[in-house]
Amino acid sequence: MTDSYDLLSAARAEALFSSALAVDSQPTKDEVETAIRQAVRQHHGTRGCAVVLAGAYGEYPETAVPRMRWALRQVRAAYPRARRYR
Numbered sequence: 523m524t525d526s527y528d529l530l531s532a533a534r535a536e537a538l539f540s541s542a543l544a545v546d547s548q549p550t551k552d553e554v555e556t557a558i559r560q561a562v563r564q565h566h567g568t569r570g571c572a573v574v575l576a577g578a579y580g581e582y583p584e585t586a587v588p589r590m591r592w593a594l595r596q597v598r599a600a601y602p603r604a605r606r607y608r
Contacts, residue, residue: 538593540574
């Protein structure tokens with residue numbers, strides 16, 4: 523079973539990847555949220571952000587990999603996973 527947090531994190535990272543933020547930036551949580559929101563609007567949803575991501579991996583894999591790593595780090599920092607107690 524896939525964790526819904528992981529799916530949401532992946533969608534956020536795809537959106538951040540497709541945003542205008544630079545890889546060398548250290549954005550605040552508010553800047554990450556704004557960039558994600560703007561990217562989703564600009565690309566007409568999360569599927570559009572995924573298309574941008576796929577295109578970048580196809581055309582520029584040498585820069586796409588570091589950008590996705592950066593996007594994942596920023597999303598994990600902005601949206602820390604809450605501990606689940608069982």
